[in-house]
Amino acid sequence: MTFYVIGIGNKAPKFTVIQQELIRETKYFSGGKRHLTWVKPFLPKDFKWIPIASPMQSVFDAYEKIEVPVIIFASGNPLFYGFSNTLKNKYPKAIIYTAPYFSSIQLLTNKTNTNSNELVTVSVHGRPWKALDSALIKQLPLIGVLTDGLKNPKTIAERLLRYGCDNYKITIGEDLEGKNELIQTISLKEAVTKKYHTLNCILLHKVTDSKQQFGIKDTDFIGLEGRPNMITKMPIRLTTLHLLDVLQIKTLWDIGFCTGSISIEAKLKNPDLEIIAFEKREVCETILLKNQQQFGVPGIEMVIGDFFEQDIIKYTKPEAVFIGGHGGRLKELLQLLDNQIALGTRIVINAVQEKSKTVFIESCKNMGWSITQDLNISLDLHNPIRLLKAVKN
Structure with missing residues:
Protein backbone atom coordinates (compact mmCIF):
# COMPACT_ATOMS: atom_id res chain seq x y z
CA MET A 1 0.00 0.00 0.00
CA THR A 2 1.27 3.46 -0.89
CA PHE A 3 -0.06 6.75 0.46
CA TYR A 4 0.88 10.34 -0.28
CA VAL A 5 -0.33 12.51 2.60
CA ILE A 6 -0.38 16.21 1.83
CA GLY A 7 -0.97 18.72 4.60
CA ILE A 8 -3.02 21.80 3.74
CA GLY A 9 -4.20 24.86 5.64
CA ASN A 10 -7.57 26.51 6.13
CA LYS A 11 -7.52 28.08 2.67
CA ALA A 12 -7.01 27.24 -1.01
CA PRO A 13 -3.72 25.30 -1.15
CA LYS A 14 -0.67 26.12 -3.24
CA PHE A 15 0.76 22.86 -4.51
CA THR A 16 4.30 22.49 -5.76
CA VAL A 17 4.94 21.57 -9.41
CA ILE A 18 5.79 18.00 -8.37
CA GLN A 19 2.59 17.74 -6.28
CA GLN A 20 0.49 19.06 -9.18
CA GLU A 21 1.96 16.43 -11.49
CA LEU A 22 1.33 13.70 -8.91
CA ILE A 23 -2.29 14.82 -8.50
CA ARG A 24 -2.86 14.75 -12.28
CA GLU A 25 -1.55 11.17 -12.47
CA THR A 26 -3.57 9.86 -9.51
CA LYS A 27 -7.14 8.54 -9.53
CA TYR A 28 -7.93 7.91 -5.84
CA PHE A 29 -8.05 10.70 -3.29
CA SER A 30 -9.19 10.94 0.30
CA GLY A 31 -9.80 13.53 3.00
CA GLY A 32 -12.47 15.32 4.98
CA LYS A 33 -15.45 17.17 3.57
CA ARG A 34 -13.71 20.52 4.13
CA HIS A 35 -10.58 19.31 2.33
CA LEU A 36 -12.56 18.35 -0.76
CA THR A 37 -13.92 21.90 -0.99
CA TRP A 38 -10.40 23.29 -1.18
CA VAL A 39 -8.75 20.73 -3.47
CA LYS A 40 -11.52 19.80 -5.91
CA PRO A 41 -10.45 22.36 -8.57
CA PHE A 42 -7.03 20.65 -8.75
CA LEU A 43 -8.29 17.07 -9.16
CA PRO A 44 -8.58 15.20 -12.49
CA LYS A 45 -12.05 14.78 -14.02
CA ASP A 46 -12.33 11.06 -13.30
CA PHE A 47 -11.15 11.23 -9.67
CA LYS A 48 -12.56 8.94 -6.97
CA TRP A 49 -12.97 10.40 -3.49
CA ILE A 50 -12.91 8.40 -0.25
CA PRO A 51 -14.32 10.59 2.54
CA ILE A 52 -12.59 10.33 5.93
CA ALA A 53 -15.44 10.07 8.40
CA SER A 54 -16.70 7.73 11.11
CA PRO A 55 -16.70 4.79 11.23
CA MET A 56 -13.01 4.72 10.35
CA GLN A 57 -13.10 1.01 9.55
CA SER A 58 -15.15 1.84 6.44
CA VAL A 59 -12.37 4.18 5.34
CA PHE A 60 -9.74 1.49 5.88
CA ASP A 61 -11.86 -1.07 4.02
CA ALA A 62 -11.96 1.27 1.03
CA TYR A 63 -8.19 1.79 1.11
CA GLU A 64 -7.56 -1.94 1.22
CA LYS A 65 -9.46 -2.49 -2.03
CA ILE A 66 -7.17 -0.14 -3.94
CA GLU A 67 -3.98 -1.47 -5.52
CA VAL A 68 -2.58 1.89 -6.67
CA PRO A 69 -1.30 4.88 -4.67
CA VAL A 70 -3.81 7.08 -2.82
CA ILE A 71 -3.37 10.79 -2.16
CA ILE A 72 -4.75 11.90 1.19
CA PHE A 73 -5.31 15.55 2.10
CA ALA A 74 -5.05 16.31 5.81
CA SER A 75 -5.07 19.41 7.99
CA GLY A 76 -1.77 20.98 9.01
CA ASN A 77 1.08 18.62 9.75
CA PRO A 78 -0.16 15.03 9.29
CA LEU A 79 2.73 13.80 11.46
CA PHE A 80 1.63 15.99 14.38
CA TYR A 81 -1.34 14.21 16.01
CA GLY A 82 -2.38 13.68 12.41
CA PHE A 83 -3.43 11.17 9.77
CA SER A 84 0.04 9.98 8.78
CA ASN A 85 0.43 8.62 12.29
CA THR A 86 -2.95 6.92 12.01
CA LEU A 87 -1.85 5.23 8.79
CA LYS A 88 1.51 4.18 10.29
CA ASN A 89 -0.27 2.54 13.22
CA LYS A 90 -2.84 0.82 11.00
CA TYR A 91 -0.47 -0.21 8.19
CA PRO A 92 3.08 -0.49 9.57
CA LYS A 93 4.36 -1.98 6.30
CA ALA A 94 2.78 0.64 4.03
CA ILE A 95 4.84 3.19 2.10
CA ILE A 96 3.85 6.63 3.35
CA TYR A 97 5.11 9.92 1.96
CA THR A 98 4.16 13.02 3.98
CA ALA A 99 4.32 16.66 2.87
CA PRO A 100 3.47 18.72 5.98
CA TYR A 101 1.95 22.15 6.29
CA PHE A 102 2.05 24.25 9.47
CA SER A 103 0.20 22.70 12.40
CA SER A 104 -2.50 24.88 13.96
CA ILE A 105 -0.32 25.39 17.05
CA GLN A 106 2.60 26.50 14.83
CA LEU A 107 0.31 28.96 13.06
CA LEU A 108 -0.87 30.37 16.38
CA THR A 109 2.65 30.80 17.79
CA ASN A 110 3.80 32.38 14.53
CA LYS A 111 0.86 34.77 14.35
CA THR A 112 1.34 35.84 17.99
CA ASN A 113 5.14 36.10 17.70
CA THR A 114 5.45 33.62 20.58
CA ASN A 115 8.84 32.18 21.51
CA SER A 116 8.13 28.46 21.23
CA ASN A 117 11.44 27.16 22.59
CA GLU A 118 9.67 25.91 25.72
CA LEU A 119 6.44 24.93 23.99
CA VAL A 120 4.94 21.54 24.86
CA THR A 121 1.83 20.56 22.91
CA VAL A 122 -0.84 18.14 24.10
CA SER A 123 -4.05 17.00 22.48
CA VAL A 124 -7.47 16.62 24.06
CA HIS A 125 -9.05 16.20 20.62
CA GLY A 126 -11.04 13.01 21.09
CA ARG A 127 -8.72 12.14 23.96
CA PRO A 128 -8.97 12.20 27.78
CA TRP A 129 -7.68 15.05 29.94
CA LYS A 130 -4.63 13.08 31.10
CA ALA A 131 -1.91 14.77 28.99
CA LEU A 132 -3.17 18.28 29.79
CA ASP A 133 -3.54 17.46 33.49
CA SER A 134 0.04 16.18 33.57
CA ALA A 135 1.35 19.33 31.88
CA LEU A 136 -0.49 21.52 34.39
CA ILE A 137 0.78 19.60 37.42
CA LYS A 138 4.31 19.94 36.01
CA GLN A 139 3.60 23.68 35.72
CA LEU A 140 5.04 23.86 32.22
CA PRO A 141 5.60 27.47 31.11
CA LEU A 142 3.93 27.21 27.68
CA ILE A 143 1.34 24.59 26.75
CA GLY A 144 -0.25 24.24 23.31
CA VAL A 145 -3.59 22.43 23.31
CA LEU A 146 -5.38 20.84 20.36
CA THR A 147 -9.08 21.07 21.20
CA ASP A 148 -12.35 19.51 20.06
CA GLY A 149 -16.05 20.32 20.28
CA LEU A 150 -16.40 19.29 23.92
CA LYS A 151 -12.94 20.10 25.23
CA ASN A 152 -12.98 23.66 23.89
CA PRO A 153 -11.44 26.90 25.23
CA LYS A 154 -14.39 27.42 27.60
CA THR A 155 -14.32 23.96 29.19
CA ILE A 156 -10.51 23.98 29.34
CA ALA A 157 -10.52 27.32 31.16
CA GLU A 158 -13.19 25.98 33.52
CA ARG A 159 -11.01 22.95 34.30
CA LEU A 160 -7.97 25.08 35.07
CA LEU A 161 -10.00 27.29 37.40
CA ARG A 162 -11.67 24.29 39.04
CA TYR A 163 -8.32 22.75 39.96
CA GLY A 164 -6.52 25.86 41.11
CA CYS A 165 -4.39 26.34 37.98
CA ASP A 166 -5.35 30.00 37.76
CA ASN A 167 -1.74 31.13 37.27
CA TYR A 168 -2.14 30.76 33.50
CA LYS A 169 -3.56 33.07 30.85
CA ILE A 170 -4.94 31.78 27.57
CA THR A 171 -4.40 32.64 23.92
CA ILE A 172 -7.18 31.40 21.65
CA GLY A 173 -6.83 31.11 17.89
CA GLU A 174 -10.10 30.69 15.98
CA ASP A 175 -10.54 29.80 12.30
CA LEU A 176 -6.85 30.44 11.65
CA GLU A 177 -6.23 31.54 8.04
CA GLY A 178 -10.00 31.56 7.50
CA LYS A 179 -12.49 34.35 6.87
CA ASN A 180 -13.41 34.51 10.57
CA GLU A 181 -9.89 34.39 12.00
CA LEU A 182 -9.74 35.77 15.52
CA ILE A 183 -6.84 35.66 17.96
CA GLN A 184 -7.14 36.90 21.54
CA THR A 185 -5.17 36.59 24.75
CA ILE A 186 -7.42 36.83 27.81
CA SER A 187 -7.78 35.67 31.39
CA LEU A 188 -9.23 32.26 32.23
CA LYS A 189 -12.20 33.91 33.92
CA GLU A 190 -12.95 35.87 30.76
CA ALA A 191 -12.50 32.76 28.61
CA VAL A 192 -15.34 30.91 30.35
CA THR A 193 -17.83 33.64 29.35
CA LYS A 194 -17.33 33.44 25.59
CA LYS A 195 -18.36 31.25 22.65
CA TYR A 196 -15.87 30.10 20.03
CA HIS A 197 -15.58 29.10 16.38
CA THR A 198 -15.54 25.32 15.96
CA LEU A 199 -12.01 25.50 14.53
CA ASN A 200 -9.75 26.60 17.35
CA CYS A 201 -6.62 25.82 19.32
CA ILE A 202 -5.06 27.44 22.37
CA LEU A 203 -1.85 28.39 24.12
CA LEU A 204 -1.61 28.43 27.91
CA HIS A 205 1.01 30.85 29.25
CA LYS A 206 2.16 30.50 32.86
CA VAL A 207 2.07 33.98 34.40
CA THR A 208 3.23 33.21 37.94
CA ASP A 209 4.87 30.23 39.61
CA SER A 210 2.83 28.08 41.95
CA LYS A 211 4.28 26.91 45.25
CA GLN A 212 5.97 23.53 44.87
CA GLN A 213 6.45 21.42 47.97
CA PHE A 214 8.35 18.22 48.64
CA GLY A 215 5.95 16.86 51.17
CA ILE A 216 2.82 18.83 52.05
CA LYS A 217 2.21 19.85 55.66
Whole structure:
Protein backbone atom coordinates (compact mmCIF):
# COMPACT_ATOMS: atom_id res chain seq x y z
CA MET A 1 0.00 0.00 0.00
CA THR A 2 1.27 3.46 -0.89
CA PHE A 3 -0.06 6.75 0.46
CA TYR A 4 0.88 10.34 -0.28
CA VAL A 5 -0.33 12.51 2.60
CA ILE A 6 -0.38 16.21 1.83
CA GLY A 7 -0.97 18.72 4.60
CA ILE A 8 -3.02 21.80 3.74
CA GLY A 9 -4.20 24.86 5.64
CA ASN A 10 -7.57 26.51 6.13
CA LYS A 11 -7.52 28.08 2.67
CA ALA A 12 -7.01 27.24 -1.01
CA PRO A 13 -3.72 25.30 -1.15
CA LYS A 14 -0.67 26.12 -3.24
CA PHE A 15 0.76 22.86 -4.51
CA THR A 16 4.30 22.49 -5.76
CA VAL A 17 4.94 21.57 -9.41
CA ILE A 18 5.79 18.00 -8.37
CA GLN A 19 2.59 17.74 -6.28
CA GLN A 20 0.49 19.06 -9.18
CA GLU A 21 1.96 16.43 -11.49
CA LEU A 22 1.33 13.70 -8.91
CA ILE A 23 -2.29 14.82 -8.50
CA ARG A 24 -2.86 14.75 -12.28
CA GLU A 25 -1.55 11.17 -12.47
CA THR A 26 -3.57 9.86 -9.51
CA LYS A 27 -7.14 8.54 -9.53
CA TYR A 28 -7.93 7.91 -5.84
CA PHE A 29 -8.05 10.70 -3.29
CA SER A 30 -9.19 10.94 0.30
CA GLY A 31 -9.80 13.53 3.00
CA GLY A 32 -12.47 15.32 4.98
CA LYS A 33 -15.45 17.17 3.57
CA ARG A 34 -13.71 20.52 4.13
CA HIS A 35 -10.58 19.31 2.33
CA LEU A 36 -12.56 18.35 -0.76
CA THR A 37 -13.92 21.90 -0.99
CA TRP A 38 -10.40 23.29 -1.18
CA VAL A 39 -8.75 20.73 -3.47
CA LYS A 40 -11.52 19.80 -5.91
CA PRO A 41 -10.45 22.36 -8.57
CA PHE A 42 -7.03 20.65 -8.75
CA LEU A 43 -8.29 17.07 -9.16
CA PRO A 44 -8.58 15.20 -12.49
CA LYS A 45 -12.05 14.78 -14.02
CA ASP A 46 -12.33 11.06 -13.30
CA PHE A 47 -11.15 11.23 -9.67
CA LYS A 48 -12.56 8.94 -6.97
CA TRP A 49 -12.97 10.40 -3.49
CA ILE A 50 -12.91 8.40 -0.25
CA PRO A 51 -14.32 10.59 2.54
CA ILE A 52 -12.59 10.33 5.93
CA ALA A 53 -15.44 10.07 8.40
CA SER A 54 -16.70 7.73 11.11
CA PRO A 55 -16.70 4.79 11.23
CA MET A 56 -13.01 4.72 10.35
CA GLN A 57 -13.10 1.01 9.55
CA SER A 58 -15.15 1.84 6.44
CA VAL A 59 -12.37 4.18 5.34
CA PHE A 60 -9.74 1.49 5.88
CA ASP A 61 -11.86 -1.07 4.02
CA ALA A 62 -11.96 1.27 1.03
CA TYR A 63 -8.19 1.79 1.11
CA GLU A 64 -7.56 -1.94 1.22
CA LYS A 65 -9.46 -2.49 -2.03
CA ILE A 66 -7.17 -0.14 -3.94
CA GLU A 67 -3.98 -1.47 -5.52
CA VAL A 68 -2.58 1.89 -6.67
CA PRO A 69 -1.30 4.88 -4.67
CA VAL A 70 -3.81 7.08 -2.82
CA ILE A 71 -3.37 10.79 -2.16
CA ILE A 72 -4.75 11.90 1.19
CA PHE A 73 -5.31 15.55 2.10
CA ALA A 74 -5.05 16.31 5.81
CA SER A 75 -5.07 19.41 7.99
CA GLY A 76 -1.77 20.98 9.01
CA ASN A 77 1.08 18.62 9.75
CA PRO A 78 -0.16 15.03 9.29
CA LEU A 79 2.73 13.80 11.46
CA PHE A 80 1.63 15.99 14.38
CA TYR A 81 -1.34 14.21 16.01
CA GLY A 82 -2.38 13.68 12.41
CA PHE A 83 -3.43 11.17 9.77
CA SER A 84 0.04 9.98 8.78
CA ASN A 85 0.43 8.62 12.29
CA THR A 86 -2.95 6.92 12.01
CA LEU A 87 -1.85 5.23 8.79
CA LYS A 88 1.51 4.18 10.29
CA ASN A 89 -0.27 2.54 13.22
CA LYS A 90 -2.84 0.82 11.00
CA TYR A 91 -0.47 -0.21 8.19
CA PRO A 92 3.08 -0.49 9.57
CA LYS A 93 4.36 -1.98 6.30
CA ALA A 94 2.78 0.64 4.03
CA ILE A 95 4.84 3.19 2.10
CA ILE A 96 3.85 6.63 3.35
CA TYR A 97 5.11 9.92 1.96
CA THR A 98 4.16 13.02 3.98
CA ALA A 99 4.32 16.66 2.87
CA PRO A 100 3.47 18.72 5.98
CA TYR A 101 1.95 22.15 6.29
CA PHE A 102 2.05 24.25 9.47
CA SER A 103 0.20 22.70 12.40
CA SER A 104 -2.50 24.88 13.96
CA ILE A 105 -0.32 25.39 17.05
CA GLN A 106 2.60 26.50 14.83
CA LEU A 107 0.31 28.96 13.06
CA LEU A 108 -0.87 30.37 16.38
CA THR A 109 2.65 30.80 17.79
CA ASN A 110 3.80 32.38 14.53
CA LYS A 111 0.86 34.77 14.35
CA THR A 112 1.34 35.84 17.99
CA ASN A 113 5.14 36.10 17.70
CA THR A 114 5.45 33.62 20.58
CA ASN A 115 8.84 32.18 21.51
CA SER A 116 8.13 28.46 21.23
CA ASN A 117 11.44 27.16 22.59
CA GLU A 118 9.67 25.91 25.72
CA LEU A 119 6.44 24.93 23.99
CA VAL A 120 4.94 21.54 24.86
CA THR A 121 1.83 20.56 22.91
CA VAL A 122 -0.84 18.14 24.10
CA SER A 123 -4.05 17.00 22.48
CA VAL A 124 -7.47 16.62 24.06
CA HIS A 125 -9.05 16.20 20.62
CA GLY A 126 -11.04 13.01 21.09
CA ARG A 127 -8.72 12.14 23.96
CA PRO A 128 -8.97 12.20 27.78
CA TRP A 129 -7.68 15.05 29.94
CA LYS A 130 -4.63 13.08 31.10
CA ALA A 131 -1.91 14.77 28.99
CA LEU A 132 -3.17 18.28 29.79
CA ASP A 133 -3.54 17.46 33.49
CA SER A 134 0.04 16.18 33.57
CA ALA A 135 1.35 19.33 31.88
CA LEU A 136 -0.49 21.52 34.39
CA ILE A 137 0.78 19.60 37.42
CA LYS A 138 4.31 19.94 36.01
CA GLN A 139 3.60 23.68 35.72
CA LEU A 140 5.04 23.86 32.22
CA PRO A 141 5.60 27.47 31.11
CA LEU A 142 3.93 27.21 27.68
CA ILE A 143 1.34 24.59 26.75
CA GLY A 144 -0.25 24.24 23.31
CA VAL A 145 -3.59 22.43 23.31
CA LEU A 146 -5.38 20.84 20.36
CA THR A 147 -9.08 21.07 21.20
CA ASP A 148 -12.35 19.51 20.06
CA GLY A 149 -16.05 20.32 20.28
CA LEU A 150 -16.40 19.29 23.92
CA LYS A 151 -12.94 20.10 25.23
CA ASN A 152 -12.98 23.66 23.89
CA PRO A 153 -11.44 26.90 25.23
CA LYS A 154 -14.39 27.42 27.60
CA THR A 155 -14.32 23.96 29.19
CA ILE A 156 -10.51 23.98 29.34
CA ALA A 157 -10.52 27.32 31.16
CA GLU A 158 -13.19 25.98 33.52
CA ARG A 159 -11.01 22.95 34.30
CA LEU A 160 -7.97 25.08 35.07
CA LEU A 161 -10.00 27.29 37.40
CA ARG A 162 -11.67 24.29 39.04
CA TYR A 163 -8.32 22.75 39.96
CA GLY A 164 -6.52 25.86 41.11
CA CYS A 165 -4.39 26.34 37.98
CA ASP A 166 -5.35 30.00 37.76
CA ASN A 167 -1.74 31.13 37.27
CA TYR A 168 -2.14 30.76 33.50
CA LYS A 169 -3.56 33.07 30.85
CA ILE A 170 -4.94 31.78 27.57
CA THR A 171 -4.40 32.64 23.92
CA ILE A 172 -7.18 31.40 21.65
CA GLY A 173 -6.83 31.11 17.89
CA GLU A 174 -10.10 30.69 15.98
CA ASP A 175 -10.54 29.80 12.30
CA LEU A 176 -6.85 30.44 11.65
CA GLU A 177 -6.23 31.54 8.04
CA GLY A 178 -10.00 31.56 7.50
CA LYS A 179 -12.49 34.35 6.87
CA ASN A 180 -13.41 34.51 10.57
CA GLU A 181 -9.89 34.39 12.00
CA LEU A 182 -9.74 35.77 15.52
CA ILE A 183 -6.84 35.66 17.96
CA GLN A 184 -7.14 36.90 21.54
CA THR A 185 -5.17 36.59 24.75
CA ILE A 186 -7.42 36.83 27.81
CA SER A 187 -7.78 35.67 31.39
CA LEU A 188 -9.23 32.26 32.23
CA LYS A 189 -12.20 33.91 33.92
CA GLU A 190 -12.95 35.87 30.76
CA ALA A 191 -12.50 32.76 28.61
CA VAL A 192 -15.34 30.91 30.35
CA THR A 193 -17.83 33.64 29.35
CA LYS A 194 -17.33 33.44 25.59
CA LYS A 195 -18.36 31.25 22.65
CA TYR A 196 -15.87 30.10 20.03
CA HIS A 197 -15.58 29.10 16.38
CA THR A 198 -15.54 25.32 15.96
CA LEU A 199 -12.01 25.50 14.53
CA ASN A 200 -9.75 26.60 17.35
CA CYS A 201 -6.62 25.82 19.32
CA ILE A 202 -5.06 27.44 22.37
CA LEU A 203 -1.85 28.39 24.12
CA LEU A 204 -1.61 28.43 27.91
CA HIS A 205 1.01 30.85 29.25
CA LYS A 206 2.16 30.50 32.86
CA VAL A 207 2.07 33.98 34.40
CA THR A 208 3.23 33.21 37.94
CA ASP A 209 4.87 30.23 39.61
CA SER A 210 2.83 28.08 41.95
CA LYS A 211 4.28 26.91 45.25
CA GLN A 212 5.97 23.53 44.87
CA GLN A 213 6.45 21.42 47.97
CA PHE A 214 8.35 18.22 48.64
CA GLY A 215 5.95 16.86 51.17
CA ILE A 216 2.82 18.83 52.05
CA LYS A 217 2.21 19.85 55.66
CA ASP A 218 -0.54 17.80 57.27
CA THR A 219 -2.29 20.97 58.43
CA ASP A 220 -2.50 22.25 54.84
CA PHE A 221 -4.90 19.45 53.88
CA ILE A 222 -8.64 19.84 54.35
CA GLY A 223 -9.70 16.87 56.47
CA LEU A 224 -12.69 15.22 58.06
CA GLU A 225 -14.51 17.63 60.35
CA GLY A 226 -13.67 16.96 63.98
CA ARG A 227 -11.01 14.35 63.10
CA PRO A 228 -7.79 16.28 62.42
CA ASN A 229 -5.60 13.21 62.95
CA MET A 230 -7.46 11.21 60.29
CA ILE A 231 -4.65 11.62 57.76
CA THR A 232 -1.50 9.77 56.81
CA LYS A 233 1.22 11.93 58.37
CA MET A 234 3.76 13.54 56.03
CA PRO A 235 6.84 11.42 56.96
CA ILE A 236 4.73 8.26 56.75
CA ARG A 237 3.20 9.51 53.50
CA LEU A 238 6.56 10.05 51.81
CA THR A 239 7.86 6.68 53.00
CA THR A 240 4.68 5.08 51.68
CA LEU A 241 5.21 6.68 48.25
CA HIS A 242 8.72 5.23 48.26
CA LEU A 243 7.39 1.76 49.05
CA LEU A 244 4.78 2.10 46.29
CA ASP A 245 7.51 3.04 43.78
CA VAL A 246 5.31 5.85 42.47
CA LEU A 247 8.01 7.09 40.08
CA GLN A 248 8.23 3.69 38.38
CA ILE A 249 4.57 2.74 37.95
CA LYS A 250 1.75 3.79 35.64
CA THR A 251 -1.36 2.97 37.70
CA LEU A 252 -2.09 3.22 41.43
CA TRP A 253 -5.17 2.19 43.41
CA ASP A 254 -5.71 4.15 46.63
CA ILE A 255 -8.27 2.19 48.67
CA GLY A 256 -9.86 4.24 51.45
CA PHE A 257 -8.47 7.60 50.33
CA CYS A 258 -10.16 9.73 53.06
CA THR A 259 -8.52 13.17 52.58
CA GLY A 260 -6.72 12.02 49.43
CA SER A 261 -3.28 12.87 50.81
CA ILE A 262 -1.60 9.77 49.34
CA SER A 263 -3.24 10.25 45.93
CA ILE A 264 -2.36 13.95 45.78
CA GLU A 265 1.26 13.49 46.83
CA ALA A 266 1.65 10.57 44.41
CA LYS A 267 0.24 12.61 41.52
CA LEU A 268 2.51 15.55 42.35
CA LYS A 269 5.54 13.25 42.31
CA ASN A 270 4.48 11.51 39.08
CA PRO A 271 2.01 13.67 37.07
CA ASP A 272 1.64 10.93 34.43
CA LEU A 273 0.44 8.43 37.04
CA GLU A 274 -3.12 7.14 36.63
CA ILE A 275 -4.75 7.08 40.07
CA ILE A 276 -8.05 5.43 40.92
CA ALA A 277 -9.07 6.41 44.45
CA PHE A 278 -11.76 4.45 46.30
CA GLU A 279 -13.65 5.64 49.40
CA LYS A 280 -16.83 4.52 51.13
CA ARG A 281 -17.68 7.84 52.83
CA GLU A 282 -19.51 10.22 50.51
CA VAL A 283 -18.28 13.30 52.40
CA CYS A 284 -14.72 12.45 51.31
CA GLU A 285 -15.59 13.15 47.67
CA THR A 286 -15.89 16.86 48.45
CA ILE A 287 -12.80 16.78 50.67
CA LEU A 288 -10.62 15.23 47.98
CA LEU A 289 -11.93 17.65 45.36
CA LYS A 290 -11.15 20.64 47.59
CA ASN A 291 -7.65 19.32 48.24
CA GLN A 292 -7.12 18.78 44.50
CA GLN A 293 -8.18 22.37 43.90
CA GLN A 294 -5.95 23.67 46.69
CA PHE A 295 -2.82 21.93 45.43
CA GLY A 296 -3.53 22.12 41.69
CA VAL A 297 -3.86 18.39 41.09
CA PRO A 298 -6.45 17.41 38.46
CA GLY A 299 -6.77 13.92 37.06
CA ILE A 300 -7.54 11.66 40.05
CA GLU A 301 -10.44 9.31 39.34
CA MET A 302 -12.73 8.97 42.34
CA VAL A 303 -14.95 5.96 43.05
CA ILE A 304 -17.37 6.53 45.94
CA GLY A 305 -19.04 3.57 47.63
CA ASP A 306 -18.24 0.27 49.30
CA PHE A 307 -15.17 -1.21 47.57
CA PHE A 308 -16.67 -4.70 47.83
CA GLU A 309 -19.67 -3.57 45.79
CA GLN A 310 -17.64 -2.07 42.93
CA ASP A 311 -17.15 -3.68 39.54
CA ILE A 312 -13.40 -3.27 39.90
CA ILE A 313 -12.64 -5.29 36.77
CA LYS A 314 -13.61 -2.26 34.66
CA TYR A 315 -10.74 -0.16 36.04
CA THR A 316 -7.15 -0.27 34.81
CA LYS A 317 -5.26 -2.97 36.69
CA PRO A 318 -2.88 -1.40 39.20
CA GLU A 319 0.85 -1.86 39.44
CA ALA A 320 0.62 -0.74 43.06
CA VAL A 321 -2.15 -0.64 45.67
CA PHE A 322 -2.24 1.41 48.86
CA ILE A 323 -4.66 0.18 51.52
CA GLY A 324 -5.64 3.18 53.62
CA GLY A 325 -8.84 1.62 54.91
CA HIS A 326 -10.56 -1.74 54.87
CA GLY A 327 -13.54 -1.45 57.23
CA GLY A 328 -12.43 -4.42 59.31
CA ARG A 329 -12.50 -6.71 56.26
CA LEU A 330 -8.80 -6.78 55.44
CA LYS A 331 -8.63 -10.51 54.77
CA GLU A 332 -11.55 -10.33 52.31
CA LEU A 333 -10.03 -7.28 50.66
CA LEU A 334 -6.70 -9.00 50.08
CA GLN A 335 -8.42 -12.09 48.68
CA LEU A 336 -10.44 -9.90 46.33
CA LEU A 337 -7.29 -8.17 45.17
CA ASP A 338 -5.51 -11.49 44.68
CA ASN A 339 -8.14 -12.47 42.12
CA GLN A 340 -7.80 -9.21 40.17
CA ILE A 341 -4.23 -7.89 40.27
CA ALA A 342 -1.33 -9.07 38.13
CA LEU A 343 1.86 -10.76 39.24
CA GLY A 344 4.42 -8.27 40.51
CA THR A 345 1.84 -5.82 41.85
CA ARG A 346 2.99 -3.99 44.99
CA ILE A 347 0.62 -3.77 47.98
CA VAL A 348 1.35 -1.39 50.85
CA ILE A 349 -0.52 -0.94 54.12
CA ASN A 350 0.13 1.34 57.09
CA ALA A 351 -1.08 -0.68 60.06
CA VAL A 352 -1.68 0.72 63.54
CA GLN A 353 -3.70 -2.09 65.12
CA GLU A 354 -1.94 -5.36 65.90
CA LYS A 355 -4.80 -7.30 64.31
CA SER A 356 -4.27 -5.58 60.95
CA LYS A 357 -0.56 -6.46 60.99
CA THR A 358 -1.28 -10.10 61.81
CA VAL A 359 -4.05 -10.47 59.19
CA PHE A 360 -1.92 -8.85 56.48
CA ILE A 361 1.13 -11.04 57.15
CA GLU A 362 -0.89 -14.27 57.45
CA SER A 363 -2.97 -13.50 54.34
CA CYS A 364 0.14 -12.77 52.28
CA LYS A 365 1.67 -16.05 53.44
CA ASN A 366 -1.47 -18.01 52.54
CA MET A 367 -1.71 -16.40 49.08
CA GLY A 368 1.98 -16.82 48.32
CA TRP A 369 2.78 -13.10 48.33
CA SER A 370 6.23 -11.98 49.41
CA ILE A 371 6.67 -9.47 52.24
CA THR A 372 9.50 -7.27 50.95
CA GLN A 373 9.39 -4.41 53.49
CA ASP A 374 8.49 -4.33 57.17
CA LEU A 375 9.13 -0.99 58.88
CA ASN A 376 8.15 0.38 62.30
CA ILE A 377 7.92 4.17 62.56
CA SER A 378 6.98 6.32 65.56
CA LEU A 379 6.08 10.01 65.24
CA ASP A 380 5.86 12.33 68.23
CA LEU A 381 3.27 10.97 70.66
CA HIS A 382 1.31 9.05 68.04
CA ASN A 383 1.04 5.30 68.15
CA PRO A 384 3.77 3.41 66.25
CA ILE A 385 2.88 2.61 62.67
CA ARG A 386 4.01 -0.51 60.87
CA LEU A 387 4.53 -0.09 57.13
CA LEU A 388 4.23 -3.37 55.30
CA LYS A 389 4.87 -3.98 51.61
CA ALA A 390 4.03 -7.16 49.76
CA VAL A 391 4.46 -8.24 46.15
CA LYS A 392 2.14 -10.71 44.48
CA ASN A 393 4.06 -13.74 43.19
